[in-house]
Amino acid sequence: MAGLLRQRSHTVRHSELLRAIYERLNDVSSTLRARAFSIITECVTHERQHVRDAVKEVQGARGVACRLVAAAARGVCDERAAVRRAALSLLQRVLAAHHTAPVDADLALLVGLCRDASIIVRSAAIAALGEMVTQIPTEAVFDAFLAGPMHQLSDPENKVQEQVVTQIQQLLTDRVDTFVSNQFSPVPWMFLDGITRHNMRRHLQKACTLLSKTSNCINHRLVDVVSTHLGAADDRRDLQCLVLLTGVARLVDYSDIGFVLDYYYKLADDTEERDVRLMPLTVELLSVWSRFASNEQRHALREHLVRRLATSEDETSRIPIATLAAQLDPENLQWATEMMQLSEQRAASGADVREWLRAADLALVSPAPPAPSLMQLFLDALANPPPEWDGAEMGACVAGAGRLCVRARGAACRAAPRFAALLRDCAAPTAARLNALLVLTDICTRYTSIVEPLLECVCGCLSRESPPELRRAAARALTRLLLAGFLRLRTPLYYKYCALLADEDNDVREPAEYYMTCCLTTETIFHHFVDCVLYYNNETEKMSFDARQLIYDVMLQRMSLVQRLNAQCRLAREVLQHAADLTDEGAGELPPALHAALLDTITVLCGPRMKLPRKPMANGEPADIDDLQERVTTNIVSHLTENEKKMKRTVAEVVVPAVLRLYSRLQLRGGQLAAYLVKLATDLLNDYRHEIEELIENDEELVERINQFQETIGIESSFGNTRNLVTTSAPPDPETPRAPRRKAPRQYKGPPKKRALKI
Structure with a gap:
C-alpha cells in the first residue's frame, strides 16, 4: 500500500487506501500497527498534494489534527516500543505541520515518553521536543523541554545524556550572541528564562559540566559574550546572565573579573528596588573567581562587604x-566575632527575631562559638512562640536555630526533637514547617544518627494532607539524602517513598521516579515487591487501584526476566496459596485487605510485564528489526537460558496449581475475582503449555484439576489425553519405515599424490 500511495491519483483512489491503513492502527500484529503509523506519518507532510488531500478526506469534518492526534495518543500507550515510537513520530509530524502552539495535553504526552522504559522511545521523544523548541519557540514548549529532556541528563544510558547535551548546546551556546539592541536570537534567553522560572540551576550546571567534557563550547568566548548582556537590559536579563555565568564559572578560569566587580558595586549602590536573587548570585560568582582578583581589588571588596554586613538588612545575601x-582574608575574622557578639547582646536585650537571625548567620564564619543563651532563645521561642509572631517570623526562628545546629552537635541534639514536633503540627505555619524540614536535612548530612529516629516525621510530610510546598520539598530532600548515601531505603520508608511513583504532582513524583529507575538496584526492588503488594492493600493505606498498578509497573520494568518469574512464584506462594488455605479452613468472605491484594496479584500476573518474550518468526519481515531492537534494549532475549528455563518450570509447578486450586474454591461465589482467575488460568495454560505437559507425566492430580477447569469454562480438554504417559494403557508409537542411510564419504589420511607430467 505504501507503494500504491506514491502512484498518481488516477491509478488508485488514495483515500480508500489511506482509510484501510488507518484501520490497521488497531491491528493485532505490532509490526502492522507500527508500519501503519509510519505510512500515515509519511502522508501527513507528503510532497504531493493529492496525498495530503487524501489525508484530509479521510479525516472528514473533524479536521486533520484532531483525529490523527487522538490515534497517536492511543499509539504512544501501546505495549510495544516500536509502535510507541511510530506513534510518537506521527504526533510530532502533525503538531509541526500546523505551525501553531501545541496544547498542553499533547506536550504532556511527549514529556511522559521521555521517561519511557525503552531507549528508542526516549530518544525519539527527546529529539521531537528538541526539534519543536527550535520550530515553535513558545514558553509552553520550553517548559515541556525542561520537564522532559532536561531531566534526562541523569538518564542511565550515556547515549541519551549525550543527546540531551547536544540539544542544549544547539539551543544555548551555539545561538548566544553579543548584545546588540534587538538584534540577537531570543531562543537562548527563553531557555534561560525557563531555567530561572523552574529553579533548575542544578540541571544547567550538570549540562555545562557534560558540555565541557564533550565539546569546547564552555570557554572564555562564552563568558565574553554573556558579559555584554549583564547590566545592559533589565533585571530579568541580568538574572539569566548570572544563572549561566555561575553554571560555567567553575569550568572556566576567567581572570578578567572587572565586569563582575563593576556590576556588584552598581547593584550595591542602587537605591531602587531590584530582584532579590541578583545579589546572592553575584556574590557567588565573585566567590568562584575571587582568586583572580588583585590585592587592591580583594582589599577594597572585603572592606565593602564588611560595611554592607554592618549596615544592610538584606537577609537573603547575608551568608554569601x-x-x-571570610574567603578574601581568612586570617582576619575578628570582624565576624565582634558583629556576632554585638547581635547577641541586642538579642538578649529584647531585640526582635531578625537580630537573632543575624547573630546565627555570623556564627557560621566566626571563629568564636556563639553564646549558649542564643540557642536557648531559639528553643524557648519554638516551644512557646509569642502570640504576635506571624509565619515569617516563626520561619526565621527555625532557620536561625538551624544555623546553630549545623555548627555544633550539642545544639543539634537539643533542637532536633523540636523540629520534628513542628513537622507533626499541622496547624503550624507552612514556612516554619518547611524550614524545619530543611534544617533536619542539613543535620542529617552531618549527624545522621540524630535524624534517623525522627525519620517518621519527615515521611509524614509526604502525606496527601500536607501542603504541596512541603510535599515537594520532602520528596527532593529524601532523594538527595538517598543519593548521597546518608539514608538507606529500608521499610517503612521504602513503602512511603515508592508511593510517590503514583503521585499526581509532577514535582513530587519526578525525584522518586529518577531514584527508582536509575539508582535503586533491581535486587532491592525484587526483594520488596510482594511486600509492597500486601502493604498498599492495608486498610490504613488509602490508595486507588490504578495508582497501585502504576507502582507495580515501574518496579516490574526494572526487573529481569528471571526476577519476574521469581516474583510470580512468590506471589503464588504468599498470596494465592494463603487465600486458598483460608477458604479450606471454612472462612466465609475473605478479609478486605486480602481480597484487594488478590485482585492486584491477579492483575499483575495477567499484565504484559509478566508475559514471556515471544520467539521471532522464521519468515519475519524487514520491519521486524524494530521489534528486535526493542528486545535488545529492554534486556529481553528471544531464547531462554538454562536458568530461565528452570524458572519457567518452577512457575508451572507453583503458580498453575495455586491458581487452579483457588479457582476451585471461589468458582461458586462468582464475581470479579472468579472472572480474573479464569483469565489468569487460561493465560497460564497457554504460556506454560510445554512445562505443564512435562509436569503432568508424574502428577495425576494436576491433570484432573486442569481438565476440571477446562470443562467448567467450556473448553475442550487438551491435557492428559491418550498419548500422555499418565495413562499406562496408551498404545506404543507405530514403527515407520526409514530411508536407507547414505554411505559416509571416504576420508583420505593425507594429501593426494601428485602425478608426473609426461611430455
Whole structure:
C-alpha cells in the first residue's frame, strides 16, 4: 500500500487506501500497527498534494489534527516500543505541520515518553521536543523541554545524556550572541528564562559540566559574550546572565573579573528596588573567581562587604557575603566575632527575631562559638512562640536555630526533637514547617544518627494532607539524602517513598521516579515487591487501584526476566496459596485487605510485564528489526537460558496449581475475582503449555484439576489425553519405515599424490 500511495491519483483512489491503513492502527500484529503509523506519518507532510488531500478526506469534518492526534495518543500507550515510537513520530509530524502552539495535553504526552522504559522511545521523544523548541519557540514548549529532556541528563544510558547535551548546546551556546539592541536570537534567553522560572540551576550546571567534557563550547568566548548582556537590559536579563555565568564559572578560569566587580558595586549602590536573587548570585560568582582578583581589588571588596554586613538588612545575601568576606582574608575574622557578639547582646536585650537571625548567620564564619543563651532563645521561642509572631517570623526562628545546629552537635541534639514536633503540627505555619524540614536535612548530612529516629516525621510530610510546598520539598530532600548515601531505603520508608511513583504532582513524583529507575538496584526492588503488594492493600493505606498498578509497573520494568518469574512464584506462594488455605479452613468472605491484594496479584500476573518474550518468526519481515531492537534494549532475549528455563518450570509447578486450586474454591461465589482467575488460568495454560505437559507425566492430580477447569469454562480438554504417559494403557508409537542411510564419504589420511607430467 505504501507503494500504491506514491502512484498518481488516477491509478488508485488514495483515500480508500489511506482509510484501510488507518484501520490497521488497531491491528493485532505490532509490526502492522507500527508500519501503519509510519505510512500515515509519511502522508501527513507528503510532497504531493493529492496525498495530503487524501489525508484530509479521510479525516472528514473533524479536521486533520484532531483525529490523527487522538490515534497517536492511543499509539504512544501501546505495549510495544516500536509502535510507541511510530506513534510518537506521527504526533510530532502533525503538531509541526500546523505551525501553531501545541496544547498542553499533547506536550504532556511527549514529556511522559521521555521517561519511557525503552531507549528508542526516549530518544525519539527527546529529539521531537528538541526539534519543536527550535520550530515553535513558545514558553509552553520550553517548559515541556525542561520537564522532559532536561531531566534526562541523569538518564542511565550515556547515549541519551549525550543527546540531551547536544540539544542544549544547539539551543544555548551555539545561538548566544553579543548584545546588540534587538538584534540577537531570543531562543537562548527563553531557555534561560525557563531555567530561572523552574529553579533548575542544578540541571544547567550538570549540562555545562557534560558540555565541557564533550565539546569546547564552555570557554572564555562564552563568558565574553554573556558579559555584554549583564547590566545592559533589565533585571530579568541580568538574572539569566548570572544563572549561566555561575553554571560555567567553575569550568572556566576567567581572570578578567572587572565586569563582575563593576556590576556588584552598581547593584550595591542602587537605591531602587531590584530582584532579590541578583545579589546572592553575584556574590557567588565573585566567590568562584575571587582568586583572580588583585590585592587592591580583594582589599577594597572585603572592606565593602564588611560595611554592607554592618549596615544592610538584606537577609537573603547575608551568608554569601559573610562567606566571601571570610574567603578574601581568612586570617582576619575578628570582624565576624565582634558583629556576632554585638547581635547577641541586642538579642538578649529584647531585640526582635531578625537580630537573632543575624547573630546565627555570623556564627557560621566566626571563629568564636556563639553564646549558649542564643540557642536557648531559639528553643524557648519554638516551644512557646509569642502570640504576635506571624509565619515569617516563626520561619526565621527555625532557620536561625538551624544555623546553630549545623555548627555544633550539642545544639543539634537539643533542637532536633523540636523540629520534628513542628513537622507533626499541622496547624503550624507552612514556612516554619518547611524550614524545619530543611534544617533536619542539613543535620542529617552531618549527624545522621540524630535524624534517623525522627525519620517518621519527615515521611509524614509526604502525606496527601500536607501542603504541596512541603510535599515537594520532602520528596527532593529524601532523594538527595538517598543519593548521597546518608539514608538507606529500608521499610517503612521504602513503602512511603515508592508511593510517590503514583503521585499526581509532577514535582513530587519526578525525584522518586529518577531514584527508582536509575539508582535503586533491581535486587532491592525484587526483594520488596510482594511486600509492597500486601502493604498498599492495608486498610490504613488509602490508595486507588490504578495508582497501585502504576507502582507495580515501574518496579516490574526494572526487573529481569528471571526476577519476574521469581516474583510470580512468590506471589503464588504468599498470596494465592494463603487465600486458598483460608477458604479450606471454612472462612466465609475473605478479609478486605486480602481480597484487594488478590485482585492486584491477579492483575499483575495477567499484565504484559509478566508475559514471556515471544520467539521471532522464521519468515519475519524487514520491519521486524524494530521489534528486535526493542528486545535488545529492554534486556529481553528471544531464547531462554538454562536458568530461565528452570524458572519457567518452577512457575508451572507453583503458580498453575495455586491458581487452579483457588479457582476451585471461589468458582461458586462468582464475581470479579472468579472472572480474573479464569483469565489468569487460561493465560497460564497457554504460556506454560510445554512445562505443564512435562509436569503432568508424574502428577495425576494436576491433570484432573486442569481438565476440571477446562470443562467448567467450556473448553475442550487438551491435557492428559491418550498419548500422555499418565495413562499406562496408551498404545506404543507405530514403527515407520526409514530411508536407507547414505554411505559416509571416504576420508583420505593425507594429501593426494601428485602425478608426473609426461611430455
